[in-house]
Amino acid sequence: MFPLQRHRRLRQNDSIRSLIRETHLSPTDFIVPLFVVEGKGVKDEIDSMPNYYRFSLDLLAKEVKELWQMGLKSVLLFVKVEDALKDNRGVEATNPDGLMQRAIKTVKNAAPEMLVMTDVALDPYSIYGHDGIVDQGKIVNDRTNSFLAQMALSHAQAGANFVAPSDMMDGRILEIRSVLEDAHFMDTGIMSYSAKFASAFYGPFRDALDSAPVDVKGIPKDKKTYQMDFANRSEALKETFSDIDEGADIVMVKPGLCYLDIVRDIANEVEVPVAVYQVSGEYAMLKAASARGWLDHDAVMLEQLTAIKRAGASMIASYFAKDAVKLL
Numbered sequence: 001m002f003p004l005q006r007h008r009r010l011r012q013n014d015s016i017r018s019l020i021r022e023t024h025l026s027p028t029d030f031i032v033p034l035f036v037v038e039g040k041g042v043k044d045e046i047d048s049m050p051n052y053y054r055f056s057l058d059l060l061a062k063e064v065k066e067l068w069q070m071g072l073k074s075v076l077l078f079v080k081v082e083d084a085l086k087d088n089r090g091v092e093a094t095n096p097d098g099l100m101q102r103a104i105k106t107v108k109n110a111a112p113e114m115l116v117m118t119d120v121a122l123d124p125y126s127i128y129g130h131d132g133i134v135d136q137g138k139i140v141n142d143r144t145n146s147f148l149a150q151m152a153l154s155h156a157q158a159g160a161n162f163v164a165p166s167d168m169m170d171g172r173i174l175e176i177r178s179v180l181e182d183a184h185f186m187d188t189g190i191m192s193y194s195a196k197f198a199s200a201f202y203g204p205f206r207d208a209l210d211s212a213p214v215d216v217k218g219i220p221k222d223k224k225t226y227q228m229d230f231a232n233r234s235e236a237l238k239e240t241f242s243d244i245d246e247g248a249d250i251v252m253v254k255p256g257l258c259y260l261d262i263v264r265d266i267a268n269e270v271e272v273p274v275a276v277y278q279v280s281g282e283y284a285m286l287k288a289a290s291a292r293g294w295l296d297h298d299a300v301m302l303e304q305l306t307a308i309k310r311a312g313a314s315m316i317a318s319y320f321a322k323d324a325v326k327l328l
């Protein structure tokens with residue numbers, strides 16, 4: 001009771017505040033998403049993601065060395081696939097000499113200890129921009145899983161440490177785990193996008209990879225039959241428990257800031273590490289507002305990242321990773 005308890009005693013100066021601080025960010029909290037394109041000497045800024053780039057393999061190597069020197073130890077690879085290589089089943093996704101497979105090797109050559117995680121979903125390879133095979137206007141589940149498992153295997157064969165299925169098909173973790181085990185890739189981990197919501201915050205990412213669902217009659221224009229309804233909460237736990245039962249090593253909530261209640265729910269319930277993906281729209285909002293002088297970029301960035309960790313994230317996939325680490 002006041003005045004025996006004066007809460008402000010513990011806030012009087014920076015030394016006491018830092019002594020009692022409960023949440024700390026460190027470079028090892030981050031996974032750095034990287035966008036890869038064909039070509040040479042390409043470092044192409046993404047319009048809706050200022051200061052974020054698509055790299056050709058030569059400059060990817062340079063970027064990865066820089067990240068490693070900054071103390072960033074994990075990357076998550078995404079590729080921009082040329083239109084001529086797209087189809088309905090993602091055949092190119094299993095090409096041993098495809099862009100993803102070469103990107104994995106490039107990262108490993110540049111920084112052998114860098115943890116390489118790879119996106120597993122059909123959308124960058126799909127003529128329809130969907131994460132699964134489209135058949136008569138539907139995204140088919142089980143047939144998609146076989147392709148995802150072959151894609152994951154191909155990434156493992158190229159040297160990926162973790163595959164990261166971002167597609168939200170049912171049962172894909174079990175199928176991927178089984179295929180990896182059968183092929184003796186028992187040390188290749190799975191970071192599952194377990195609670196991925198059908199969010200409007202992914203817009204800039206889809207610009208970056210040209211992977212938005214097409215606007216064609218008879219093809220679903222959104223991903224709501226597989227990604228979760230953002231109004232739901234308990235479903236996220238159900239999805240996450242399924243993925244853990246099927247063999248996920250790390251589970252993920254995506255997007256970040258609007259979903260911290262979900263992060264806390266899951267962190268309270270599960271015993272595997274929880275990743276959060278702070279997505280492209282979250283990045284774009286802060287870049288836009290700070291460019292206009294409306295928000296203090298660095299202060300808001302650190303506040304958001306700290307809040308994500310405070311909510312229960314063991315790791316954060318974030319386009320701010322480099323900006324943040326420079327301040328830590």
Ligand SMILES: NCC(=O)CCC(=O)O
Pocket residue numbers: 119121166201202203204205206278279280281
């Ligand atoms: N499967 C990866 C994503 O959908 C990323 C979305 C984003 O950063 O907006």
